[in-house]
Amino acid sequence: MTVLDARGVTMRFGGLTAVKGVDLSVAEGEIVGLIGPNGAGKTTFFNCLTGLYTPTAGEVRYRGSRLPARPHEVTRAGVARTFQNIRLFPNMTVLENVLVGRHVRMREGLFSAIGRSPRYRRAEREAREAARELLDFAGIGGQASSLARNLSYGDQRRLEIARAMASGPGLLLLDEPTAGMNARETRQARDLVLAIRGRGVAVVVIEHDMRFIFGVCDRVAVLTQGEKLVEGAPAEVRADERVIAAYLGTPAGDGPGGAARGEGD
Amino acid sequence: MSGAGARRAIVPAPAAGRGTVARALVTAGAAVSAGSTFLPWTWTASFPGDLTVAGYPGGNQVITLVVALVMLAYCGAAYGLPGLRALAPRGATPALRALALALAVSTGYVLAAIAITLGGLVNWVPGSWVAAVAVLLTLLAALALPDDRRDAPPPAPGPRWRETLVVFAVLLxxxxxxxxxxATEHTEQFIGYVLALGFAVRGLGVSGLPAVISALIARNRVATSVAAxxxxxxxxxxxxxxxxxxxAANVLIFGAVALGLNIVVGLSGLLDLGYVAFLGVGAYAGALVSGSTFSRFTGTPLPFWxxxxxxxxxxxxxGVVIGAPTLRVRGDYLAIVTLGFGEIFRIVVNNLDGVSGPQLTNGPNGIPNIPDLVIFGYDFGEEHTVLGVTFxxxxNYYLLLVLVIAVMVFVFARVGDSRIGRAWVAIREDEVAAQAMGVNTFRLKLLAFALGAAMAxxxxxxxxxxxxxxxPDQYQxxxxxxxxxxxxxxxxxxxxxxxxxxxxxGGALLFVIPEKLEFFEDKQLLLFGLTLILMMRLRPEGIVPNRRRQLEFHEEEIAGREGRAVAGVGA
Structure with a gap:
């Protein structure tokens, strides 16, 4: 069954078309990579999926029904995301960050917070247990009570993933989850993404680290200048001349072609 | 613990036995200062507070006496007396220096005031000279004390009954x-009090006592609430x-409204510059149904509830009417729009006088003659004697307001630590991320506005x-x-x-200080601005810092201290 089905998504900012008629579908339990040079419109496409932008044209369906327009409704429907430039709640504790992620799966309002009925207490306890479990899952369980701002860079990325997972998504959108990480952290991030899939959550990941993308994705789509260039299995995409050209320019140009092939490997 | 004694003293003194001599001098100085308060400090009762009596302290002498006694307790801590050591978990010297400063400044201020208001040092009597020399000596000796700063491990929790007792003692x-x-009766006394208190609080702060006490309070929440x-x-x-x-009743009203504003500004991070309008709305609503003869709705007053x-x-x-349109803008824009709405409230109330608009509020004349509350037959306007105490x-109103604030604190504490409170803080921290995490930011901001308005x-x-x-002019x-x-x-x-x-x-300080310093009158706003600038420069997290905020502003110092503590454990 398809989890995500985006058709003809177009986003125009005045005269600039950042995303032009992009189709993307994600099946249950699939990990899809989204790559492309800087400025290709990958993050804009994510913003269109999650309601931060309203697409100028096109349709996004999640599990068969149209995704609502506003970000918090999208999260409630089951699509969660992380940000390219980490956006945690820096002055809240690690545990509180994840609890905010649970917000959408809890119903307790103002009056039950004041009244603190047994039901409220149970919901709060369960939320805390779930949050701690997710922190352990992400490998930062030992830091539950430190402030998010004091975490190391890699741990902040993991916390962002744990927070997004707390909303109980069926589809997780990761925007450059390994940016700024060293080789070991990247390997751990890879394991984390695979473990997320193991929990039955489909993943779409934007990334520039090709080793990561080709190692973890079932399918890769390439975006250039707002349009989808190629989509297919990692091996096909890696071999595609157009992709190499899009990243490094055509061999006829003055780009250093030799170095290009080196990075592709 | 190792590097503690090595740091330099501020006043140089012969190295050998310096600590012993300085400590003995500080103790002696504090004792003499305390003793001097039992002597007269001047010959004429025309100086406010009557400092002419011998045998017991009067007026400002009480302040000097109390500070000197606290200093003696800290001297005990410096000597390592068993019961008193706990007063200075992080070292007695910094505390003694600050306390000596408190003693010298507040006492020196009074002595100077005597000389100036009465016209010359001739108005000093032997008692004044004793006090002056003693406080100066104490200060110099305290500055010569060797630094004994140390990193204290957090003390282990004691038995519950003892902790409860300590909490009660602290709050009382x-x-x-x-x-x-x-209750200070004249300006000199109040200034002496503020000077002494300011420096003394700073002294206790560096001694590490507040950290211990706040940990104690955090452990005994129920006891603290009951004690408060x-x-x-x-x-x-x-x-x-x-x-x-x-x-005091007015301070409580002001404090209650500030607490409500704290939901909007402190938790949700929405800068509301027109908040007093909600206080006005509540006051006008209460006045209109109070049965005042000038109210539009005269007749029997509605019951208080x-x-x-x-x-x-x-x-x-x-709150909802003002919030719904304004909460769509953020940051500075929100501040300006709420500022506008605050003024709109005042102008509208001014115009609902039957001439410019429908008659509802009597315009600029307002609604006078609001009768006193009667709850369960208890008339708030009359004196009541209960068990020999006259209220x-x-x-009466003060007691009612204490209960009102207790309810507000209860609501604030519970909502602040809940799904709703977390969502508010998340909005303050990063609105876009909060939205992406499924927080309906508009609705929650509106809720914060509404709850804040309800409190006001x-x-x-x-x-x-x-x-x-x-x-209307009360709400500007x-x-x-x-x-x-x-x-x-x-x-x-x-x-x-x-x-x-x-x-x-903060509300209590802002209300009491202008009230007490009458001579500032029209310079009040100048003083107010100066205080704000100084606070932002010296302590941006506020007098009572939220742990989060403290980390935000003093991250390096705290990290350094924690690093030293870790190193100390390792050594």
Whole structure:
């Protein structure tokens, strides 16, 4: 069954078309990579999926029904995301960050917070247990009570993933989850993404680290200048001349072609 | 512990045995200072507070005596006396220096005031000279003390009954201090009190005692709440003068509104510059149904609970009506729009006088003659004697307001630590991320606005009865007297955003200090601005810092301290 089905998504900012008629579908339990040079419109496409932008044209369906327009409704429907430039709640504790992620799966309002009925207490306890479990899952369980701002860079990325997972998504959108990480952290991030899939959550990941993308994705789509260039299995995409050209320019140009092939490997 | 003694003393002295000599001198100096308060400090009773009596301390001498006694306790801590060591977990020397400064400044101020107001040093009597020399000696000796700063491990929790006792003692001590400050009879006494208190609090701060106490309070939440409530109620018993209970009742109204504003500003991070309008809405609602002969709705007054519900409901309605359009803008724009709405409220009320608009509020004349509250047959306007204690009019209202604030604190604490409170803080931290995490930011911001307005409305309905008159001019953005929007915001920021005690304390300070320093009159706003600048420079997290905020502003120092503690454990 398809989890995500985006058709003809177009986003125009005045005269600039950042995303032009992009189709993307994600099946249950699939990990899809989204790559492309800087400025290709990958993050804009994510913003269109999650309601931060309203697409100028096109349709996004999640599990068969149209995704609502506003970000918090999208999260409630089951699509969660992380940000390219980490956006945690820096002055809240690690545990509180994840609890905010649970917000959408809890119903307790103002009056039950004041009244603190047994039901409220149970919901709060369960939320805390779930949050701690997710922190352990992400490998930062030992830091539950430190402030998010004091975490190391890699741990902040993991916390962002744990927070997004707390909303109980069926589809997780990761925007450059390994940016700024060293080789070991990247390997751990890879394991984390695979473990997320193991929990039955489909993943779409934007990334520039090709080793990561080709190692973890079932399918890769390439975006250039707002349009989808190629989509297919990692091996096909890696071999595609157009992709190499899009990243490094055509061999006829003055780009250093030799170095290009080196990075592709 | 190793590097402790190595640091330099501020005043150089012969190295050998320096510590012993300085410590003995400080102790002796503090003891003599304490003793000097039993002598007269001047010959004429025309200096305010009558410092001519021998045999017991009077007026400002009490302040000197108390500071000197606290210093003696810290000297005991410096000597390592078993029971007193706990007073200075992080070293007695910094505390002794600050306390010596407190002693010297507050005593020196009085002695200088004697010489200046009475015309010359000739008005000093032997007692004044003893005091002057003693405090100066204490200060110099304290500066010569070797530094004994150390990193203290957090003390292990003691038995529950002892911790409860300590919590009660701390809060009742705070009550006595607050009561003394409020009841100071003349400006000299108040200034001496503020000087002593300011430096002494700083001294206790560097001794590491507050950290221990706040940990204690965090461990004993219920005991703290009960003790605070008891202290609040006990104030009504120990303070019987009408003037000061009136001041106290007004402080509580101001504090209650500041607490409400703290939900909007401190938790949700929405800068609201027109907040006093909600207090006005509550006050007008309360006044209109109070049965005042000048109200549009004369006749039998509504019972208090109904008036309160109406006040809250109308304020919430106003909050939603103002919030729904304005909360779509952020940051500075929100501040400007709320500022505008705050003024709109005042102007509308001014115009609902039957000439410019429908007759509802009597325009600029306001609604006078608001009768006193009667709850369950208890007339708040009359004196009641219960168990030999007389409760005057303002004491009655004071007690009611203590209960109102207790309810607000309860609501604030519970909502702040819930799904709703977390969502508010998340919005303050990063609105886009909060949205992406499924927080309906608009609805929650509106909820914060509504709850804040409800609290102000509740305070307003009581305020209408306390002041007996409501006029539009009481609810401005800025005026020389609180409550107004600017002072409310300042109370929250000065006290500490996002905390419970912060706005209450900030509100009390902002209300009492201008009231006490009458001679500032028209320079009040200048003083106010200066205080704000100094606070932002020296302590941006507020008097009572939220742990989060403290980390935000002093991350390096705290990290350094924690690093030293870790190194100390390792060594």
């Amino acid at each position: 001590g705070g009550l006595v201090l607050a009561d003394y400050g409020l 409530l008891c202290a609040g109620l006990a104030f009504a018993v120990i303070q019987t003068s009408g003037a000061y209970t009136s001041l 109904a008036a309160v519900l109406i006040g809250i409901a109308v304020a919430v309605l106003a 005057g009019r303002f004491t 409305g509740l305070a307003g309905t009581v305020q209408a009865h306390v002041t007996t008159t409501v006029t 953005f800025l005026s020389t007297a609180p409550p107004n929007s600017a002072f409310l915001l300042a109370a929250v920021v000065l006290g500490g955003m996002g905390t419970i005690t912060g706005p209450l304390l």
